[in-house]
Amino acid sequence: MKHTLSVLVKNRPGVLARVSGLFSRRGYNIDSLSVGLTHNPDISRMTIVVAGDDHVVEQVVKQLNKLIDVIKILDIREDESVNRELALIKVEVDSGTRSEIMQIAAIFRARIVDVGARTLVIEVTGDSHKIDAMEQLLKRFGIKEMVRAGKVSILRGTKGIE
Amino acid sequence: MIKKPKMTGAEAVIECLYKENIEVIFGYPGGAVLPLYDELYDSNIKHILVRHEQCAAHAADGYARATGRTGVCIATSGPGATNLVTGIANAYMDSVPLVAFTGQVPTSMIGNDAFQEVNITGITLPITKHNYLVKDARTLPMTLKEAFHIASTGRPGPVLIDLPKDIQTEKIGFEYPQKVKLDSYRPTYGGHPLQIKRAAESIMRAEQPIIYAGGGVVISGAHNELRTLTELILAPVVTTLMGKGTFPETHPLSLGMLGMHGAKYANYAMTESDLIIAIGARFDDRVTGKVGSFAPNAKVIHIDIDPAEISKNIEVSIPIVGDAKAILKELIKVLRQKRESKWNEKIKAWKKEFPLQYGRSDKEIKPQYVIEQICKLYGDAIITTEVGQNQMWAAQYFKSTEPRRFISSGGLGTMGYGFPAAIGAKVGCPDKLVFDIAGDGSFQMTSQELATAISNDIPVKVAILNNGFLGMVRQWQELFYDKRYSATRLDANPDFVKLAEAYGTLGIEVTRPGRVKSAIEEAVNSDKPVVIDFKVAPEENVFPMVPAGAAINEIIG
Numbered sequence A: 001m002k003h004t005l006s007v008l009v010k011n012r013p014g015v016l017a018r019v020s021g022l023f024s025r026r027g028y029n030i031d032s033l034s035v036g037l038t039h040n041p042d043i044s045r046m047t048i049v050v051a052g053d054d055h056v057v058e059q060v061v062k063q064l065n066k067l068i069d070v071i072k073i074l075d076i077r078e079d080e081s082v083n084r085e086l087a088l089i090k091v092e093v094d095s096g097t098r099s100e101i102m103q104i105a106a107i108f109r110a111r112i113v114d115v116g117a118r119t120l121v122i123e124v125t126g127d128s129h130k131i132d133a134m135e136q137l138l139k140r141f142g143i144k145e146m147v148r149a150g151k152v153s154i155l156r157g158t159k160g161i162e
Numbered sequence B: 001m002i003k004k005p006k007m008t009g010a011e012a013v014i015e016c017l018y019k020e021n022i023e024v025i026f027g028y029p030g031g032a033v034l035p036l037y038d039e040l041y042d043s044n045i046k047h048i049l050v051r052h053e054q055c056a057a058h059a060a061d062g063y064a065r066a067t068g069r070t071g072v073c074i075a076t077s078g079p080g081a082t083n084l085v086t087g088i089a090n091a092y093m094d095s096v097p098l099v100a101f102t103g104q105v106p107t108s109m110i111g112n113d114a115f116q117e118v119n120i121t122g123i124t125l126p127i128t129k130h131n132y133l134v135k136d137a138r139t140l141p142m143t144l145k146e147a148f149h150i151a152s153t154g155r156p157g158p159v160l161i162d163l164p165k166d167i168q169t170e171k172i173g174f175e176y177p178q179k180v181k182l183d184s185y186r187p188t189y190g191g192h193p194l195q196i197k198r199a200a201e202s203i204m205r206a207e208q209p210i211i212y213a214g215g216g217v218v219i220s221g222a223h224n225e226l227r228t229l230t231e232l233i234l235a236p237v238v239t240t241l242m243g244k245g246t247f248p249e250t251h252p253l254s255l256g257m258l259g260m261h262g263a264k265y266a267n268y269a270m271t272e273s274d275l276i277i278a279i280g281a282r283f284d285d286r287v288t289g290k291v292g293s294f295a296p297n298a299k300v301i302h303i304d305i306d307p308a309e310i311s312k313n314i315e316v317s318i319p320i321v322g323d324a325k326a327i328l329k330e331l332i333k334v335l336r337q338k339r340e341s342k343w344n345e346k347i348k349a350w351k352k353e354f355p356l357q358y359g360r361s362d363k364e365i366k367p368q369y370v371i372e373q374i375c376k377l378y379g380d381a382i383i384t385t386e387v388g389q390n391q392m393w394a395a396q397y398f399k400s401t402e403p404r405r406f407i408s409s410g411g412l413g414t415m416g417y418g419f420p421a422a423i424g425a426k427v428g429c430p431d432k433l434v435f436d437i438a439g440d441g442s443f444q445m446t447s448q449e450l451a452t453a454i455s456n457d458i459p460v461k462v463a464i465l466n467n468g469f470l471g472m473v474r475q476w477q478e479l480f481y482d483k484r485y486s487a488t489r490l491d492a493n494p495d496f497v498k499l500a501e502a503y504g505t506l507g508i509e510v511t512r513p514g515r516v517k518s519a520i521e522e523a524v525n526s527d528k529p530v531v532i533d534f535k536v537a538p539e540e541n542v543f544p545m546v547p548a549g550a551a552i553n554e555i556i557g
Helices: A015-025 A054-066 A098-107 A128-139 B009-019 B031-041 B053-067 B079-093 B137-152 B165-169 B193-205 B215-220 B223-233 B264-272 B324-333 B342-353 B367-377 B389-397 B418-428 B440-455 B471-480 B496-502 B513-525
Strands: A002-010 A030-037 A043-051 A070-076 A081-092 A111-115 A119-126 A143-148 A152-155 B006-008 B024-027 B046-049 B071-075 B098-104 B130-133 B158-164 B171-173 B209-213 B237-239 B254-257 B275-279 B299-304 B318-321 B382-385 B434-439 B461-466 B506-510 B530-535
Touching: A002 A015, A002 A054, A002 A152, A015 A030, A015 A043, A015 A054, A043 A054, A054 A070, A070 A152, A081 A128, A098 A111, A098 A119, A098 A128, A119 A128, A128 A143, B006 B009, B009 B031, B009 B137, B009 B165, B024 B053, B024 B418, B031 B071, B031 B098, B031 B158, B031 B165, B046 B440, B053 B071, B053 B079, B053 B098, B053 B418, B053 B440, B071 B079, B079 B098, B079 B158, B098 B137, B098 B165, B130 B137, B137 B158, B137 B171, B158 B165, B193 B275, B193 B299, B193 B318, B193 B324, B209 B223, B209 B264, B215 B223, B215 B324, B223 B324, B237 B264, B254 B264, B254 B389, B264 B342, B299 B324, B367 B389, B367 B434, B367 B461, B367 B513, B382 B389, B382 B418, B389 B434, B389 B461, B389 B471, B418 B434, B418 B440, B434 B440, B440 B461, B440 B496, B461 B513, B496 B506, B496 B530, B506 B513, B513 B530
Parallel strands: B024 B046, B024 B071, B071 B098, B098 B158, B130 B158, B209 B237, B209 B275, B237 B254, B275 B299, B299 B318, B382 B434, B434 B461, B461 B530, B506 B530
Antiparallel strands: A002 A043, A002 A070, A030 A043, A081 A119, A081 A143, A081 A152, A111 A119, B006 B171
């Protein structure tokens, strides 16, 4: 089972090392991690996807809570939240494939963000299934490079992390 | 507005230590802490120069455990800092309040692989409760305030502060904060009233309850409440190694230590209990043995200040997060006096049938006998131990009656801990007699601290149970590796009497049982540190014993 943890932390040097170090030394695996500032510049927010049963995730949360720089943790349920990932995909193109690729991008509501003589860079946003599907479709044209950002999540409605 | 006095970072550190009422520091100087040592030179804080930084951390740890106050140690950058690592890890595993200062290369040189540079905050990340690299001298007062607060509150632990050399010399306006502002760190002290009520109901209903007390009871100072609780519900009490002394081991309801080398009756009682009242203990593997067979019929009440310990190893039915003393006080209020039951009878029968015992001898010195004699003659002494057979015999045969009087490396199992810890304990409690119960292997890991003990006039007594082996490892080789004594024979031990004499103090060799008592008395009557070299039965084993991977009631010997 995958859990998505939203973790508010103090925006301090070394805080990422404290969090990621805790995962490795306690034997928990991070599937994805993204971190950035919140509207309060003293506080950063991490979205961590961790695989494990409820017991494991409960331990992860408790251990994270012990870190002095961790302010608050929320275990976010998929059906109560909006979840997004982002990928940049550099695809090989020639005159014969360019328009087809652009059509696929349009269907996925992805954007072409760079056009080169032999390549296109496509920016796609969505949940991980959408990005996986996009990757599958583009494979046959030749993916030269791909970069995915970790998942970010936020609760729907008025609920959330204060 | 009052103008803040100007001072250097090093002065500010000393000033903060005054504000925290720190009277003694254990340390070892070096290039990167020169400014701090220059300030220490004419401060009122006593500095004890150790002979290896590891022992600065262990001594500060022993001081903290014996007194309940926060221990402080200092080392220089690089190797000084890395030498502290074992001591810090040791304090972390046993929840000991410790603040460690390390020197660091100047901020401008950090990351350049400068001379004696090491990333000590990175290295100690997993073994400190928190750590700091100070990059702005103006943050020093708040950093120290936070460090001492974090180290000593909640579940205590070590905090490290890395001080670059330029931070120590920079001038700042000094003001010590009254309070910390840590919105992300607020330990829970009061237990949840509903959980306490549920616990009380379970206790009143239980037919075969057992109290399982650990180091948290010592830290919380809950030993009196523990005794009241015990006498109210007449449940037997087992303790962990860290919990020794929280309940008098001379009390009829005491079953002593449980686990791998616990008494058989302690393990049987735990296994057959229907309710475990765990207080400040963490169900360590040395206690539970095979988890699947651990107390199969028991419900578990777990009182602990660290929520992460709840259901970590053993499923807990009634968790109560908070301070043991505060919770026990509330719990006692809602309990009624219970009567002796069949359970008490059963335990008495086990105690009679399976006593803790060893084969006595009038020809060779049995190590257990040495400990029994120390206990009989000086039962109110502070005992520190090394790690291995000496530690387990001490735990079995020294009957502890008070908390903070049995000091041992529990979680990390650090050989060489006992002697520097004894030094720290003696510094903290100068009126107490302090004995380090040692092995010949362990003592050689930190024996250089004889110089520290002598030069600072710290008359601790070391009782070496000298069997010429790394005894515990040899015991396992005997039992599980066909007596193939790979690398466990210590065949080039020094003459410990001469070693003590070389440092300028007293050494006593004891080769026959008849001389044990008088040697102990002679050591105690000397006003110097004394090393007693007891030549004990070389292949004596620690029994009873739970083999690795077995259930705790499958105890042998």
